[in-house]
Amino acid sequence: MKGPSMAQMKKVLLLLLLLQALSLTACGSSGPSTRIDITITDFMFSPDEFTVSAGEEITVRATHNGTVAHNVKIMRYGSDLGEEFDDEDKANIYWEMDVRPDGTETARFIAPTRPGVYLLVCAMPGHMQAGMIGRLVVAAQK
């Protein structure tokens, strides 16, 4: 029995390299980031989902385009906020920052080491219900 020729082998190798290059490009555009650029309005986070790598230092740049005070709170893994953000939920805050109207603030935090989906919320009364809720997706370190 005759095996594949050298020319055939080269073709297969070339195809594999091409596929790998394509998948790398795809990963680069939607993979975890060490930056969170968030725009805050009354009453929305935009975007409302971010992906970071576990344990990485993350820089948050928050631009406030609204008129009332807001904040960004990342909740501990598995937190259930229920109907509204109340005193009970304060104990489950992983990280938080306040943002004043017409300002841009930068802050840093270390992403949780446990991969999973974390809630991101504004804890001002009524704001979560109005739509100020989002997701921080923590991806496992590669």
Ligand SMILES: [Cu+2]
């Ligand atoms: Cu708010």
